[in-house]
Amino acid sequence: MGKLLTIEDDLLLRETLTEILEVYGHEVIQAGDGEEGVEMFSKTSPDLVICDINMPKMDGFEVLAKLKTLVDASEFPPFIFLTAKTEQKYIKHGLDLGAADFVSKPYSAPELLKLIDRWLKK
Numbered sequence: 001m002g003k004l005l006t007i008e009d010d011l012l013l014r015e016t017l018t019e020i021l022e023v024y025g026h027e028v029i030q031a032g033d034g035e036e037g038v039e040m041f042s043k044t045s046p047d048l049v050i051c052d053i054n055m056p057k058m059d060g061f062e063v064l065a066k067l068k069t070l071v072d073a074s075e076f077p078p079f080i081f082l083t084a085k086t087e088q089k090y091i092k093h094g095l096d097l098g099a100a101d102f103v104s105k106p107y108s109a110p111e112l113l114k115l116i117d118r119w120l121k122k
Helices: 011-023 034-044 060-068 088-097 109-121
Strands: 003-007 027-031 048-051 079-083 101-104
Touching: 003 011, 003 034, 011 027, 011 109, 027 034, 034 048, 034 060, 048 060, 048 109, 060 079, 060 088, 079 109, 088 101, 101 109
Parallel strands: 003 027, 003 048, 048 079, 079 101
Antiparallel strands: none
């Protein structure tokens, strides 16, 4: 399984997501906001990043843009937005920045796990 970085400011959502991912064998590193997420990314080199968009200090788009400057494009892990912002303009903007995928809240745990497995295999 993979080492996953979750960046989510809502503590309950972050802990629930972590529990789900750990039950399925993933190692999970948690960050409570974008700034902490950037710091944890630099320290841990995750295999995949799951990130909210609406967060204090640094939104998910800013996080993705910042992370892309920290490693070579060939080494950049899949980045998945897990968000309530599913309007087409947000999806397009995220994909233009280099996001691998979008998952809308509320999410289906089996579908999210299937998506994560697919991206980890690429």
